[in-house]
Amino acid sequence: MIDMKLFRDNPEYLIEACKLKRVNIDINAGVQLYTKRLDIISELEQLQARRNAASKEVGQKKKAGEDATEVMEEVRTIAGRVKELEDNRKEVEDSLQQLVLSIPNHPAADVPEGDGENENVEIDRWGEAPKFSFEPKPHWELCEELDMIDFKRGVKLSGSGFILYKGLGARLERALYTFFLDLHTTEHGYTEWLPPLMVNRDSMIGTGQLPKMENDMYCCDKGDDLFLIPTAEVPVTNIHRDEFLPREDLPLYYTAYSACFRREAGAAGKDTRGLLRVHEFNKVEMVKFVEPETSYDELEKLRANAETCLQRLGLHYRTLKLCSGDLSFSAAKCYDFEAYAPGVDKYLEVSSCSNFEDFQARRANIRYKDADNKTRFVHTLNSSGLALPRTMVAIIESNQQEDGSIIIPEVLRPYMGGLDRISRK
RNA sequence: GGAGAGGUGGCAGAGCGGUUUAAUGCGCGGGCUUGCUAAGCCCGUGAAGUUUUAGGACUUCCGCUGGUUCAAAUCCAGUCCUCUCCGCCA
Numbered sequence: 272m273i274d275m276k277l278f279r280d281n282p283e284y285l286i287e288a289c290k291l292k293r294v295n296i297d298i299n300a301g302v303q304l305y306t307k308r309l310d311i312i313s314e315l316e317q318l319q320a321r322r323n324a325a326s327k328e329v330g331q332k333k334k335a336g337e338d339a340t341e342v343m344e345e346v347r348t349i350a351g352r353v354k355e356l357e358d359n360r361k362e363v364e365d366s367l368q369q370l371v372l373s374i375p376n377h378p379a380a381d382v383p384e385g386d387g388e389n390e391n392v393e394i395d396r397w398g399e400a401p402k403f404s405f406e407p408k409p410h411w412e413l414c415e416e417l418d419m420i421d422f423k424r425g426v427k428l429s430g431s432g433f434i435l436y437k438g439l440g441a442r443l444e445r446a447l448y449t450f451f452l453d454l455h456t457t458e459h460g461y462t463e464w465l466p467p468l469m470v471n472r473d474s475m476i477g478t479g480q481l482p483k484m485e486n487d488m489y490c491c492d493k494g495d496d497l498f499l500i501p502t503a504e505v506p507v508t509n510i511h512r513d514e515f516l517p518r519e520d521l522p523l524y525y526t527a528y529s530a531c532f533r534r535e536a537g538a539a540g541k542d543t544r545g546l547l548r549v550h551e552f553n554k555v556e557m558v559k560f561v562e563p564e565t566s567y568d569e570l571e572k573l574r575a576n577a578e579t580c581l582q583r584l585g586l587h588y589r590t591l592k593l594c595s596g597d598l599s600f601s602a603a604k605c606y607d608f609e610a611y612a613p614g615v616d617k618y619l620e621v622s623s624c625s626n627f628e629d630f631q632a633r634r635a636n637i638r639y640k641d642a643d644n645k646t647r648f649v650h651t652l653n654s655s656g657l658a659l660p661r662t663m664v665a666i667i668e669s670n671q672q673e674d675g676s677i678i679i680p681e682v683l684r685p686y687m688g689g690l691d692r693i694s695r696k
Numbered sequence: 697g698g699a700g701a702g703g704u705g706g707c708a709g710a711g712c713g714g715u716u717u718a719a720u721g722c723g724c725g726g727g728c729u730u731g732c733u734a735a736g737c738c739c740g741u742g743a744a745g746u747u748u749u750a751g752g753a754c755u756u757c758c759g760c761u762g763g764u765u766c767a768a769a770u771c772c773a774g775u776c777c778u779c780u781c782c783g784c785c786a
Binding site: 312329333342639644 | 706714725743744746747754765767
């Protein structure tokens, strides 16, 4: 249940959040609903108090053998009015709930204000773009030539945006997510999970995909009301939904590999060639549950963990700090990492690294007791580490040779049976 | 899919229409006493909300949603989940 207090405490804050995130919502309507709700509750509680007392009185009178009809009649009258008020209350709370769920998180103070991706700020670059003595090819050509991906049959099976990996292509995919998982579990201190790929509605609301993004989610609605996860963030963050976390367990570091499913509604035709934008892809995700005071330090550590993935693979990349208008619905602050792919000559987003503060914890009701034994919401964070298709693009295009072969990054070779290059047959 | 059993506080587990103000135990917190690989005793101990200068007061919550009743943890219906057995099946 969302914290309704938001309305009373600081509507201006919510209005500002909507403005910065470029979301159009009438907060004042919510404030009115909130006030109305308080009035209803106030009358309701007085009546309930009287009813409880009177009911007890009936019991006592009956036990003493006295006549209780008068009190019984009073309770009956009260019960009618109570029913009426409860109906009103439910109606008001449903509307309010709907509104509260559609308010985005407020951006952190150091997030630049801006409209969209053009106003994101590049804050760092690592490595250098590879140089070629020949014209580098795009990955879709290389993958076809090296028999790594069967694009045509993938389309036959499921439609555009579904990838059929083959041979060493499939092996490289497996090598990549295995490498990431090993890195996070052995060097970065994360616990590995393997979650369900379908989750219920409560889970989708908990992390903030619903209600806003319902159109972008694959839904299995043959009476099941289940959704295919768009990221492992959803099941992994919801592991602790409706739970109290022992303070001594914090911070919790979780990682999970999963397939991810996105309808990408409205994105057709835009940078969709090859592996650039697909409906189903593999990803390794990192999720943290931390005490609020530490969450921005944890964000920097998380960021370093994600960057380690790119650095070990030897990929040139840049780091962006997202502006308010490009931040996701749930995020307070977010870094994007974009790997350079020379074949398409583009920087491709391979990871998003976000602090959600208590936004998801409020929706998913994830709490802990602080040092003063006060009940508080934890802060949640997550980062891809990494999303595979575009990482694959960057690896393939960056490591291509004039003869059309691809050099396999050293860290992946143990996962490729020692193979150091993928060549034409 | 069929049949049965069950879902109560951090945990275990009573209660099965009206002093339930949810027993009792464990755990946890505080205090006292005594010291010999320790224990004993006492007190306290769920969440959300409203209200009060304070102490406190009030409401809601016994899986969830409805219903019956003057009154529901307790009765009824639906639903979700767990367990046992049967069936089917990778």
